Amino acid sequence: MKAPQAFYDFTLQFHQDLDLVYPDWASDAPTARHEIYQSFRRQYGDQAVHDLNAFCEKLLSDARADLESFWFKESKADWVISNDGIRLLLKDFQTWAASL
Structure with a gap:
């Protein structure tokens, strides 16, 4: 599955901003x-x-998808997140996007 440009842009920005700009990004807080x-x-x-x-939505529709391998191969971030971590991140993004 080919990722859209938005995926590359998001993963690059996400990686660059994480610890420098948003040190609490991994918190359990809903926001x-x-x-x-x-x-x-x-x-x-x-x-x-x-x-x-x-x-x-496409990525998360397959509960058995190997998101970790996909993230490592397609992401512009230079580190790996676990399958569960990626699934939580994408679901969290969808919840936020639905609130717009």
Whole structure:
């Protein structure tokens, strides 16, 4: 499955902003990553949010998908997140996008 440009943009920004700009990004707080998502929206626009949200839906529709391998291969981030971590991140993004 080919990832849209929004996925590459999001993963690059997510990786760059994590510890420097948003040190509490891994918190269990329900809004811990919302500033990252909002920053992505400001930089890339509503269409990128829509495109990424639709792509998340495709990725998450297969409960057995190897998201860790996909992330490592397709992401612009240079570190790996576990399958469960990626699934939680994408679901969290979808929840935020649905609130717009």
